[in-house]
Amino acid sequence: MxxxxxxxxxxxxxxxxxxxxxxxxxxxxxxxxxxxxxxxxxxxxxxxxxxxxxxxxxxxxxxxxxxxxxxxxxxxxxxxxxxxxxxxxxxxxxxxxxxxxxxxxxxxxxxxxxxxxxxxxxxxxxxxxxxxxxxxxxxKGNVPKAKTNGAHDEASASQQFNRKDVKFDASGANRSYDIKIDNFDIAFGEKVLITGASIQLLAGRRYGFVGRNGLGKTTLLRMISKKSLKIPSHISVLHVEQEVHGDDTVALQSVLECDLKREALLQEEKDISNKLSANNAKCDGELSSRLTEIYHELEAMDAAKAPSRAGVILAGLGFTPKMQAAPTKEFSGGWRMRLALARALFSKPDLLLLDEPTNMLDMKAIIWLENYLQSWPTTILVVSHDRQFLNAIATDILSLHNQKIDTYRGNYEVFHKTREERLLAQQREFEAQQQYRDHIQVFIDKFRYNAKRASQVQSKLKILEKLPKLVPVEKESKVQFKFPECEKLSPPILMLDEVNFYYTKEKIIFKNICINANMDSRICIVGENGAGKTTLLKILLGNLDPVSGIRHVHRNLSIGYFSQHHVDQLAMGLSSLELMAERFPGMNSEVYRGKLGMYGVSGDLALRPVSSLSGGQKSRVAFALLGMKNPNFFILDEPTNHLDMETIEALGNALAKFQGGVVLVSHDERLIRMVCTELWVVRNGGVETLEGGIDEYKHIVEKELELNC
Structure with missing residues (x-):
């Protein structure tokens, strides 16, 4: 000192x-x-x-x-x-x-x-x-660390039981396939997701489950499938969540194995036949009798048609005959998820739980699935943010909002209209009551100390006490996406001229394709899975070089690429702020917060580990990282996977306002109609433009499905 x-x-x-x-x-x-x-x-x-x-x-x-x-x-x-x-x-x-x-x-x-x-x-x-x-x-860029909490790793559920219902179910006398889950709560760590909710699923109806990302829709499905929430014991439940494990089992057999009863009968029939064959002329009457019973049971359950039924399901989901005969270990994760969906559709449980089933499908498979589920015999509960899909299959909608679940009759469009009317009526009723309360309160305040009016004041006070307590409508915060401004470039921007491409000469993917995109382009690429959509994007990006032909690209072009695997590549142990600081070091934490806030990742959400975020919230983080590069051209591969409807709407509005060019691969009809003015169809080794847009393409696909049927 x-x-x-x-x-x-x-x-x-x-x-x-x-x-x-x-x-x-x-x-x-x-x-x-x-x-x-x-x-x-x-x-x-x-x-x-x-x-x-x-x-x-x-x-x-x-x-x-x-x-x-x-x-x-x-x-x-x-x-x-x-x-x-x-x-x-x-x-x-x-x-x-x-x-x-x-x-x-x-x-x-x-x-x-x-x-x-x-x-x-x-x-x-x-x-x-x-x-x-x-x-x-x-x-110096002191970025707050992710808030870690061991409780984040697992969800918990609590439920109030009716003793009478529990005894009735335990007796084995309950044969109803209606499901009622009363007064239950679900929390994820310290965060309460759902509280005091009740749902009723009537047998044979198809329920769409909607709500913002991160509110607990997927968690509720998991709680039901794990029996953390009690449902009648005789009701079989299947939740399509995990992809099929890859091994030497061929795809068709993998689906057939879901029918455990059929498989057990076939195995028993095989064993008995071997025993009878080994005994030669000696005939075992008991075995022969049992074999006859097995044949009757197999015939009663239509076991002979099982392979064809499984083949129809696989074909509808995009599996060619060659793929149906291929081992499951040869399929990618996306195709194994399709296989898991096929197994669920084949086994027909009493309650089928689906979580974003359209994410893994192309438009042709989605249209097939819509048609297939419309005749589904048992109960379905599906989480989906695809409006068109819910309009096609849902008979009822469950809406998760403000930790409560409301039920609406009808498909998504009916639900949307009914909910708006209900909220408007609720707000009007609240405002009318407030005016009435204010009117009475004025009288009370005026004559509170007037002895002559004491009885009237007391009467008015009792009226106020008896009025039901109404609450104003709580409006959800509006989701906004805002892409940064970018430099305008003069054409040509991005062009493929007489491009040929193949991985092996035996299978040519593209032959003599000529396409171009400019700063004002809004292009959607469609086609069946395996037709080459992702390969085309990689050629446009420059990640793959054409075998022949030329790729022209503007020298100042900066492409922002969002792939289906962007979310999987995030560091799950870091928070969104830490991810920003790691990818783009040297900035103030407030700058990172501002960028994340442009995509709806704000407040404590930015401090939570990425692993604890929902799929849609992770996608928002990925978009925020993408926006940090200030691209002037977007190439997006299935950007709507896991996004809720409000976020898809926000993404569509942001892309429409974006000053650069856009090329996207998507099956979400709502987003395509909002953004795209041009449709490229990838098929038969080429890329063609459809003048009629998405409507013409859907018409073509529906005709193909009719012919296949």
Whole structure:
């Protein structure tokens, strides 16, 4: 401390002692905030310049350098047991100090004694210097760490049971296939997702389940499938969530194996036949009798038609005859998920739980699935954000909002209209009641102390007490996407000229394709899975080189590419803010927050580990990272997967306003109609433009399905 004071008094002949004390305290206590002489200059430079105006900025920097050198030397040399010692400016009488742990006996301590002369330093200078330190800490990019909580890893559910229903179910007499789950709560760690909710699923009806990302729709499906929420024990439940494990089992057999009863009967029939064959002429009457029973059971369950029924399902989901005979280990994750869906459709459980089934399908498979589910005999609960799909298959809609679940009759369009009318009526009723309450309250306030009107006032008070408590409509915050402004480029921007491409000469993917896209292009690419849509995107991106032909690209073109696997490639242990700082270092945390906020990732959501976010929230983070690159051309591969309807709407609006070009692969009809003005169909080794757009393509697909049937 004496060394610092010596330098300051040497360099400043009339420096105030309060400034010396402040600088001494800062240098001794502020090591963590001061890493360089420049940091020290930012903290105290202005104060020292104002102390002696004859000195230049370079002079003050030299003084700060000398002070920093002493501070840095003392920091390196101090041992743990010596670092707490300080030189005192007054003697201490040890006899007046209490024993360890006891208070001091003297009333005035040198540790808190103040000088009698008032400070001559402007307090604003000190405040300004301290603000500089805080600003310097923020400038270094201190990004808050992800909020970790072990409870995030698993959801929990609680439910209120009716004792009578439990006894009835345990007796085995319950034969109803209606499902009623009363008064249940679901939480994910410390976050309550659903509270005090009740749902009733009537047998044979198809329920669409909608709501914003992250509210708990998928979690509810998992709670039902794991029996964490109690449903009648005789009802079979199947949740299509995990992809099929790859092994040597062929795809068709993998589907057939779902019918456990049929498989068991066929195995038993095979075993009995082998035994009878081994006995030759000796006939076992008991075995023969059992074999006859097996044949009758197989005939009753139409077992002979099972392979053809499984083949129809696989074909509808896009499996060619060759693929149906291929081992499951040869399929990618997306195709194994399709296989899992095929197994579920074949087994026909009493309650089928589907979570975004259209994410893995092309438009042809989606149309087939819509038609197939319309005649589904048992109960379905499906989470989906595809409006057209829900319009086609749903008989009822469950809406998750504000931790509650409301049920609406009809498909999505009917639900949307009914909900708007219901919310409008609720708001009007609330406002009317408020006016009535205000009118009564005016009377009460006016005559509260009037003895003649006492009985009337009491009557009015009772009226207020009896009025039901209504609440105003809570409007959900509007989701907004905002892509950054970009540089306009003159055409040609991106062009393929007579391009040929193949991985092997035996299978040509593209032959002599000629396509181009400009800054005002809004192009949607459609086609069956395996036709080459993703390959075409990779050629446009330059990730694959044409076998022949030319790819023209503008020298200033900056492409933002969103792939189906973007979400899977995020570091799940980091928060969204930490991801931003890792990918784009050197910026203030507020800059990262601002960028994330443009895509609906704000508040505590930005601090949560990515692993704890819903699929849609992860997609928003991926879009925020994409926007940081300021692209002037977007190539998007299935961008709507896992996004809720409000976010899809926001994405569509943002793409429509985007000043650059857009090429996207999507099966979401709503997004295509909002954004795209041009449709490219990939098929038969070529790329063709359909003048009639999405309507013409759907008409072509429906005709093909009719012919296949």
């Amino acid at each position: 004496a060394a610092y004071e010596a330098i300051l008094t040497e360099c400043f002949s009339s420096i105030d002692t309060e400034i010396i004390d402040y600088v001494n305290g800062l240098l001794e206590d502020g090591h963590d905030e001061i890493d360089t002489p420049d940091d020290l200059f930012e903290a105290i430079g202005i104060m020292l310049l104002q102390t002696d105006e004859s000195k230049t900025e370079d002079d003050i920097k030299d003084i700060c350098g000398r002070l920093y050198g002493i501070m840095n030397g003392s920091r390196d040399s101090n041992s743990p047991d010596q670092s707490h010692k300080r030189m005192l400016t007054a003697p201490v009488q040890m006899s007046l100090l209490g024993k360890e742990g006891e208070p001091l006996t003297q009333t005035k301590s040198i540790w808190i004694a103040k000088k009698e002369n008032a400070s001559q330093v402007d307090p604003k200078k000190l405040e300004k210097a301290e603000a500089k330190i805080l600003k310097n800490k923020d400038r």
